[in-house]
Amino acid sequence: MxxxxxxxxxxxxxxxxxxxxxxxxxxxxxxxxxxxxxxxxxxxxxxxxxxxxxxxxxxxxxxxxxxxxxxxxxxxxxxxxxxxxxxxxxxxxxxxxxxxxxxxxxxxxxxxxxxxxxxxxxxxxxxxxxxxxxxxxxxxxxxxxxxxxxxxxxxxxxxxxxxxxxxxxxxxxxxxxxxxxxxxxALRERPEDIPVLARYFLDTYCRQNGVSSKRFASDALDYLSGQSFPGNIRELKNLIERAAIVTPGDEIPVSALTPNPTPAFTSENQLFTRTRPLSQARNELEKVFLEQQLARFAWNITKTAVELNIERSNLSRRLKQLGIQKPDPYA
Ligand SMILES: Nc1ncnc2c1ncn2[C@@H]1O[C@H](COP(=O)(O)OP(=O)(O)O)[C@@H](O)[C@H]1O
Ligand SMILES: [Mg+2]
Structure with a gap:
């Protein structure tokens, strides 16, 4: 070049x-x-x-x-x-x-x-x-x-x-x-930017990955504009890329933009109600919490540690102990 x-x-x-x-x-x-x-x-x-x-x-x-x-x-x-x-x-x-x-x-x-x-x-x-x-x-x-x-x-x-x-x-x-x-x-203080940013990230993703271009379903941009995005533009970008990956067709539905439903909150799992040793419950709750926070900050360990007010090395150690791994869309 x-x-x-x-x-x-x-x-x-x-x-x-x-x-x-x-x-x-x-x-x-x-x-x-x-x-x-x-x-x-x-x-x-x-x-x-x-x-x-x-x-x-x-x-x-x-x-x-x-x-x-x-x-x-x-x-x-x-x-x-x-x-x-x-x-x-x-x-x-x-x-x-x-x-x-x-x-x-x-x-x-x-x-x-x-x-x-x-x-x-x-x-x-x-x-x-x-x-x-x-x-x-x-x-x-x-x-x-x-x-x-x-x-x-x-x-x-x-x-x-x-x-x-x-x-x-x-x-x-x-x-x-x-x-x-x-x-x-913060992005939630300027929601007018959300649709243009979302379209930009979607187009860029498709172009860079050589997939045919996609668009948002008619209610998808409204849905996004109503979200609060604590991780701001990084979170939005990440969400769009994930949606592009999981959507085989050319139209991104709202369902591809909602956060991953965590198994933690299903009734079989009974995260909050099942009786077991407190130490075990604590680990299970912490695991779900950390997974959600990491997703929010696009698996940037440094950033997540800063936001959670712990040392980066402590966070890394906890991830190992709890067996938390980066899911595919972020790898
Ligand atoms: N206005 C914007 N337009 C396009 N991309 C943006 C915009 N603001 C942030 N980004 C993207 O969002 C991500 C986070 O931005 P970054 O500058 O690293 O944020 P910060 O340093 O405040 O955490 C980067 O991928 C960046 O390119
Ligand atoms: Mg930064």
């Missing part, structure tokens, strides 16, 4: 769909702030499109052909995040066999996305604040200051005002990061 075709394909992949007033405001804000070097804080629930917005902030800026580096602060164990960001020198800590540049160094002249910034450890928040104030940092285990030219974009699904109240997030850092705020409303 030549450069232009490659770029067009990339951009197609990142299209922001929706013609609600709220979506138009977001597109306006992206156009206004992308070409500047202002720091932007993107807020919104999980699955609302924060990474998508960050992509455009970088790609519509003068830095578009420079590095764009994303770091998910919730996915990297907190002991490792500092060296991930700033790099380390050989021998700085057990296991640091070689010197390694951090993502800030690698992103020099480009853009860094600090995703899930609300999950950053307060100790590291203090270090980050200093970098934002002075523009300088050191690799872990070094006292040689480094200076880089990076634009910082951050994103979070947390309410940072509340986190500041609870002393989980530094207010001074918040002001440094939040020079410009783009807030993405």
């Amino acid at each position: 030549d450069q232009n075709a490659h770029r067009a394909a990339e951009e197609e992949l990142h299209r922001i769909i929706g013609d609600s007033e709220k979506t138009r405001t977001i597109l306006e804000q992206i156009k206004q702030v992308a070409p500047t070097s202002a720091r932007v804080l993107i807020t919104g629930e999980t699955g609302t499109g924060k990474e998508l917005v960050a992509y455009w902030l970088h790609h519509l800026s003068a830095r578009h052909d420079r590095p764009f580096i994303k770091i998910n602060c919730a996915a990297i164990p907190k002991e490792l995040l500092e060296s991930e960001l700033f790099g380390h020198e050989k021998g700085a800590f057990t296991g640091a066999l070689n010197s390694r540049p951090g993502r800030f160094e690698l992103a020099d002249t480009g853009t860094v996305l600090l995703d899930e910034i609300g999950d950053m450890d307060p100790r590291l928040q203090a270090k980050l604040l200093r970098v934002l104030e002075t523009g300088e940092f050191e690799r872990v285990g070094s006292n040689h200051p480094l200076k880089v030219d990076i634009r910082i974009i951050s994103a979070t699904n947390k309410n940072l005002a509340e986190e500041i109240e609870k002393h989980n997030f530094r207010e001074d850092l918040y002001h440094r990061l939040n020079v410009f705020n783009i807030h993405i409303p």
Whole structure:
């Protein structure tokens, strides 16, 4: 693929769909702030499109052909995040066999996305604040200051005002990061976007998988528009892809869009009424709950762990213990 075709394909992949007033405001804000070097804080629930917005902030800026580096602060164990960001020198800590540049160094002249910034450890928040104030940092285990030219974009699904109240997030850092705020409303606050998004995801799915195009039955889009989508656009996209997979014909009926009926709630199973040891009931209930939540967040373990407020490693362990596996449509 030549450069232009490659770029067009990339951009197609990142299209922001929706013609609600709220979506138009977001597109306006992206156009206004992308070409500047202002720091932007993107807020919104999980699955609302924060990474998508960050992509455009970088790609519509003068830095578009420079590095764009994303770091998910919730996915990297907190002991490792500092060296991930700033790099380390050989021998700085057990296991640091070689010197390694951090993502800030690698992103020099480009853009860094600090995703899930609300999950950053307060100790590291203090270090980050200093970098934002002075523009300088050191690799872990070094006292040689480094200076880089990076634009910082951050994103979070947390309410940072509340986190500041609870002393989980530094207010001074918040002001440094939040020079410009783009807030993405939840999908249920802009239901007008649901039909266009649904059609877009259905068409894209059929095209990418080489199946003949499908459409929605007349009541299907109304049905979707009435749903609350706690997992937002990611949940909608996932639901549409699943419906496309399970519908052999060319018309998607409402029944293909309703959540999988869980065996848990059938009368034979009697999940809540059958008498057995509490520990067994607890495991059975937890299993159903986790399966439902994972489906909601498209089997993104990191995301689900964040939403359920547990460590990712604990969630993974529970999935193994309870024998929970990713069903086919997500694999
Ligand atoms: N307005 C939109 N138009 C098209 N796709 C979208 C839109 N918003 C989000 N998406 C898609 O939904 C999914 C979740 O978006 P993402 O940016 O990862 O959300 P977040 O980072 O807020 O959790 C991605 O597949 C993304 O491409
Ligand atoms: Mg994200």
